[in-house]
Amino acid sequence: MSLAASNRKLLIKLLLGAVAMFAFAIFVLPPIYTLFCEITGLGGKTKGEYTAVDVRVDTSREVTVRFVASNNAMMPWEFRPTMDKVVVHPGEPTEITYFARNTTSEDMVSQAIPSLVPNNMADYFHKTECFCFENQPLAAGDHAELKLVFIIDPDLPASVNSMTLSYTLFDITDRTAVPVAQIQ
Amino acid sequence: MAHGPATLADGWKAYISRWVFTTNHKDIGTLYLWFSFAMFILGGAFAMIIRAELFQPGMQLIKPEFFNQMTTMHGLVMVFGAIMPAFVGLANWMIPLMIGAPDMALPRMNNLSFWILPFAFAILTSTLFMEGGGPNFGWTFYAPLSTTYAPESVNFFIFAIHIMGASSIMGSINIIATVMNMRAPGMTYMKMPLFVWTWVITAFLLVAVMPVLAGAVTMMLMDINFGTSFFNAAGGGDPVLFQHVFWFFGHPEVYIIILPAFGVVSQIIPTFSRKPLFGYSSMVYATAAIAFLSFVVWAHHMFTVGMPIAGELYFMYATMLIAVPTGVKVFNWITTMYKGSLTFETPMLFSIAFVILFTFGGFTGLMLSIAAADMQYHDTYFVVAHFHYVMVAGAVFSGTAAIYYWLPKWCGKMYNETMGQVQFWVAFVGFNIAFMPQHFLGLAGMPRRYADYGLQFADWNMVSSVGAFIYGGAQIMLLFNVIMTIRNGKPVADEKVWEGAEGLEWTVATPAPYHTFAKPPQVK
Numbered sequence: 001m002s003l004a005a006s007n008r009k010l011l012i013k014l015l016l017g018a019v020a021m022f023a024f025a026i027f028v029l030p031p032i033y034t035l036f037c038e039i040t041g042l043g044g045k046t047k048g049e050y051t052a053v054d055v056r057v058d059t060s061r062e063v064t065v066r067f068v069a070s071n072n073a074m075m076p077w078e079f080r081p082t083m084d085k086v087v088v089h090p091g092e093p094t095e096i097t098y099f100a101r102n103t104t105s106e107d108m109v110s111q112a113i114p115s116l117v118p119n120n121m122a123d124y125f126h127k128t129e130c131f132c133f134e135n136q137p138l139a140a141g142d143h144a145e146l147k148l149v150f151i152i153d154p155d156l157p158a159s160v161n162s163m164t165l166s167y168t169l170f171d172i173t174d175r176t177a178v179p180v181a182q183i184q
Numbered sequence: 185m186a187h188g189p190a191t192l193a194d195g196w197k198a199y200i201s202r203w204v205f206t207t208n209h210k211d212i213g214t215l216y217l218w219f220s221f222a223m224f225i226l227g228g229a230f231a232m233i234i235r236a237e238l239f240q241p242g243m244q245l246i247k248p249e250f251f252n253q254m255t256t257m258h259g260l261v262m263v264f265g266a267i268m269p270a271f272v273g274l275a276n277w278m279i280p281l282m283i284g285a286p287d288m289a290l291p292r293m294n295n296l297s298f299w300i301l302p303f304a305f306a307i308l309t310s311t312l313f314m315e316g317g318g319p320n321f322g323w324t325f326y327a328p329l330s331t332t333y334a335p336e337s338v339n340f341f342i343f344a345i346h347i348m349g350a351s352s353i354m355g356s357i358n359i360i361a362t363v364m365n366m367r368a369p370g371m372t373y374m375k376m377p378l379f380v381w382t383w384v385i386t387a388f389l390l391v392a393v394m395p396v397l398a399g400a401v402t403m404m405l406m407d408i409n410f411g412t413s414f415f416n417a418a419g420g421g422d423p424v425l426f427q428h429v430f431w432f433f434g435h436p437e438v439y440i441i442i443l444p445a446f447g448v449v450s451q452i453i454p455t456f457s458r459k460p461l462f463g464y465s466s467m468v469y470a471t472a473a474i475a476f477l478s479f480v481v482w483a484h485h486m487f488t489v490g491m492p493i494a495g496e497l498y499f500m501y502a503t504m505l506i507a508v509p510t511g512v513k514v515f516n517w518i519t520t521m522y523k524g525s526l527t528f529e530t531p532m533l534f535s536i537a538f539v540i541l542f543t544f545g546g547f548t549g550l551m552l553s554i555a556a557a558d559m560q561y562h563d564t565y566f567v568v569a570h571f572h573y574v575m576v577a578g579a580v581f582s583g584t585a586a587i588y589y590w591l592p593k594w595c596g597k598m599y600n601e602t603m604g605q606v607q608f609w610v611a612f613v614g615f616n617i618a619f620m621p622q623h624f625l626g627l628a629g630m631p632r633r634y635a636d637y638g639l640q641f642a643d644w645n646m647v648s649s650v651g652a653f654i655y656g657g658a659q660i661m662l663l664f665n666v667i668m669t670i671r672n673g674k675p676v677a678d679e680k681v682w683e684g685a686e687g688l689e690w691t692v693a694t695p696a697p698y699h700t701f702a703k704p705p706q707v708k
Contacts, residue, residue, distance in 0.1 A: 029425075033422070
C-alpha cells in the first residue's frame with residue numbers, strides 16, 4: 001500500500017473513532033447514567049408505581065416530608081401542593097394532593113417530573129399512586145386536584161428525618177397526538 | 185531541491201499567501217506557536233485584570249459580572265488557546281524532524297486544523313462585547329449555570345468550542361498518522377524520542393475525549409435551544425450528568441496538557457546532563473499508564489456532589505494510583521541528572537524548575553485526592569494554587585524551556601543567555617510569589633471565583649497579585665528575548681546547537697532548512 005493510501009486509511013479510522021466517541025457522549029453516556037442512578041437509587045429520581053408489600057408501620061419514628069412545586073419556564077399553569085409538609089411514620093401510606101389550574105385559554109397537557117432530596121434516598125420513597133405516572137390534560141381554564149399516595153420505607157436510614165419531594169410541571173401538549181378532550 | 189518559501193522581499197501578497205496556504209510543517213508549527221503566544225498574552229491580560237481587582241478587598245476596578253467573565257475567559261483561553269496550540273506547534277515543528285519524516289502525514293489537513301483556530305477564538309472573544317457579556321460560568325461551564333442561567337452569548341461559546349475540538353482532533357490524527365506511517369527506516373517505536381512518544385499518546389487521548397467535550401456542549405446547545413432536558417432536573421435530566429460528561433473529558437484533558445510537557449523535559453534534561461535519559465522504556469510505559477488511568481478517575485473532581493462512600497473510595501484510590509507512574513517519571517529525571525556533567529543554560533533551568541514545581545503541584549494533587557479532605561479544599565484557592573503549579577510551572581515552564589532549547593535550531597541564531605537566565609529567575613520568583621500564598625488562602629477557606637473576599641485574606645492576596653504582575657512581566661521579557669534573537673541574535677552554524685544533544689533533529693543544518701529529510705535518513 002502506498003504511503004498516501006495508508007495515511008488516508010488511518011485518517012478514516014481515527015475520524016470514525018472520533019465520531020464514535022461523540023455518539024458515545026450523547027447517546028450512550030446519559031442513558032447509562034440514568035440506568036446507573038436507577039439501579040443504585042442515586043440522583044434523586046423516584047421510581048414508578050410501588051405495590052405495598054410490607055404493612056409494618058414504625059410508629060417510633062417520624063419523618064417530615066416537604067412538598068415543592070415549580071413550573072418549567074414554558075409552563076403558564078398554576079401549580080402548587082395543597083399542603084407544605086406532612087409528618088408521617090415510616091410504613092404508613094399517606095395521601096396528599098397537588099393543585100393545578102390551566103390558566104390559559106387553550107386545552108393543554110402537562111407532565112410532572114419528580115425529584116427527591118436527599119437524592120440518594122430515592123429508593124426509600126415509594127409511590128403507590130401518583131399523578132406523575134401519567135400525563136395530565138386540562139381544558140382551558142379548568143383545574144384539578146392531583147392525587148399522590150406514598151409510603152416511606154421503614155428501612156429508611158435512621159440519620160434521615162426529613163425529605164423534600166419536588167415536582168416540576170412541563171407543557172407536553174405538542175408531544176401528545178391525541179386531543180385533550182379524548183384523554184379526559 | 186524544492187524552491188524556498190516566499191519572504192517579504194517577494195512582496196506582501198506572496199508573503200501572506202505563503203502563510204495562509206502553507207502545508208509545510210515548519211511554517212504551520214511557527215503559526216501555532218505565534219498564535220498560542222498571542223493567546224497567552226490575551227489570557228494573561230485577563231489574569232492581570234483578575235489579580236488587579238483582588239489586590240485589595242472590596243470592589244475597585246471592575247464589576248462582579250465582568251470579573252466572572254474574566255475568570256471564565258482566562259481559563260478557556262489559557263487551556264484551549266495558549267497551552268494546547270503551543271504543544272501542537274512544537275509537535276508540528278519537531279516530530280517530523282525527530283523521526284526523519286519530510287513533513288506531516290496529512291499536510292492540507294494540517295493547514296486547516298490551524299487556520300480554523302483564529303476564528304474559534306475570534307468568536308469566543310467577541311462574546312465579551314455582546315449584550316449580556318461573555319461566558320461567565322467558569323471554564324468548567326457547569327450546567328445549569330451554562331444553560332438555564334447563561335448569557336445569550338453562550339451559543340457563540342458553544343460554537344467556538346466545537347471549532348477548537350475539530351482543530352484538536354484533526355491535529356491529533358495528523359500526529360498519529362505521521363508517527364505510525366512516516367518514521368525513517370530503522371526508527372522503531374522504542375527508538376523514538378520521548379517527546380514523540382508522549383505526543384502520540386496525547387494524540388490518542390485527544391481523539392478519544394475531544395468528541396466527548398463536543399458532545400457535552402452539543403447537549404447544552406440542545407437544552408438551551410431545542411427543549412431537551414439532558415442537564416435540566418426539571419425535565420427529568422440531571423445537572424450532575426453534565427459534571428460526569430465534562431470531567432470524563434476534563435481529566436484526560438489535564439494529561440493532554442502535561443504529557444507533551446513531560447516529553448519536552450525528557451529531551452532537555454539528558455542534553456544538559458550529557459547522559460542518555462535514565463529508564464527510557466519505563467518512561468514510555470509510565471506515560472501510557474498515566475494516559476490509561478486518566479480515563480478512570482474523573483469523579484475526583486466531584487467529591488462534593490453526593491457520591492456514595494464506595495464511589496468516593498474508588499475514585500480516591502484510583503487517583504492516588506496515578507502518583508506511581510508519575511513518581512517513576514520524576515525519579516527518572518532526577519536519576520538522569522545524577523552524576524551527569526550538568527550545565528545550567530536557560531532551557532535546563534526551566535526544566536529543573538519544572539521537575540521541582542510540578543512535583544510540588546503533584547503533592548497538592550494527592551492532598552486533594554483524599555475525598556475526606558477534599559470536602560474542605562473543594563473550590564477554594566487551594567485548588568487554584570494546585571492546578572496553577574501543574575499547568576503553569578508544569579506546562580508553561582516546559583513550553584518556555586522548549587522555546588529556548590529549539591529556537592536556535594529554528595532560526596539559526598542564539599538567544600541572549602544572560603537575558604534568558606534573568607527571565608527564568610523573574611518567572612520562577614514571580615510564579616512562586618503569585619501562587620504559593622494561594623495555598624494558604626485556600627486552606628484558610630477563601631473560595632475561588634469570587635470578585636471580593638473577607639478582610640482576613642487581604643495580605644496574602646496582595647502578595648499574590650504582586651507576584652502575578654512580576655510573572656506577567658517575565659512573559660514580556662520572553663517575547664522581547666525571542667524577537668531580539670530572531671532579529672539580531674548571534675548566528676549559530678553548528679548542526680548540534682547543544683553539545684550534549686542527541687537525535688535526528690540535530691543532524692539537519694542550522695537553521696533547519698525549509699525542507700528536510702526529502703531522502704529519509706537511516707537510523708542505526
